[in-house]
Amino acid sequence: MPDLGDIEALRKIAEGFEKLSHRQVFKDVVGAIDGMLVELHHVKSKDSQFPGRYYTRNGNYALNVQAVCDANRHILYYQIRCPGSVHNSIAWMHTDLWAELECR
Numbered sequence: 001m002p003d004l005g006d007i008e009a010l011r012k013i014a015e016g017f018e019k020l021s022h023r024q025v026f027k028d029v030v031g032a033i034d035g036m037l038v039e040l041h042h043v044k045s046k047d048s049q050f051p052g053r054y055y056t057r058n059g060n061y062a063l064n065v066q067a068v069c070d071a072n073r074h075i076l077y078y079q080i081r082c083p084g085s086v087h088n089s090i091a092w093m094h095t096d097l098w099a100e101l102e103c104r
Helices: 007-020 088-093 096-102
Strands: 032-040 061-069 075-083
Touching (some): 032 088, 075 088, 075 096
Antiparallel strands (some): 032 061, 061 075
16 A cells, blocks of 8 residues: 555546546545455464354355455555454454554
């Protein structure tokens, strides 16, 4: 992710979203946020004190990855901090980017 103080870099990202949108629906957008689960083969007790936290509602073990991309689908930022049982909204609130945006 570019420095949030780099207005020119943020403006270029926003222009990319504006070009893709009709009627400027995506005006002033500087990133698309999404979460995904990256499946793990198995979590053993020796690898984690609480392996059940990695067990998802889909019935497998996973890590929750939060990512931000630009209009060209290039990843600008990602963080892997939470186990798969954590909802995306909570995982997002555990990212450094969320903390930085909350402070502004």
